[in-house]
Amino acid sequence: xxxxxxxxxxxxxxxxxxxxxxxxxxxxxxxxxxxxxxxxxxxxxxxxxxxxxxxxxxxxxxxxxxxxxxxxxxxxxxxxxxxxxxxxxxxxxx
Numbered sequence: 850x851x852x853x854x855x856x857x858x859x860x861x862x863x864x865x866x867x868x869x870x871x872x873x874x875x876x877x878x879x880x881x882x883x884x885x886x887x888x889x890x891x892x893x894x895x896x897x898x899x900x901x902x903x904x905x906x907x908x909x910x911x912x913x914x915x916x917x918x919x920x921x922x923x924x925x926x927x928x929x930x931x932x933x934x935x936x937x938x939x940x941x942x943x
Contacts, residue, residue, distance in 0.1 A: 853880075854887055862940060863888035867899040867908070877903060882911055896936060898928065 857863060867881045888895050898918040899908050908917050918935065920928040
């Protein structure tokens with residue numbers, strides 16, 4: 850069985866979506882910061898998006914110099930094109 854760390858090691862890049870826990874209102878998954886830290890330590894290129902209900906003091910802790918893409922429940926579909934554009938700009942090989 851492959852662990853999360855194995856999957857991160859074998860991935861070409863890390864793409865994280867930080868969302869509130871649906872079954873536990875007001876709480877956040879503790880895993881994204883850990884997984885992101887592992888990806889950064891391994892040297893994976895990354896993109897992060899976060900729900901706009903997540904307090905800024907938490908999202909800024911992940912990487913204060915990183916431009917985080919935010920979304921809400923109504924605009925997630927529209928944000929997808931922005932995410933694709935950012936990934937292509939940063940990761941497509943020419």
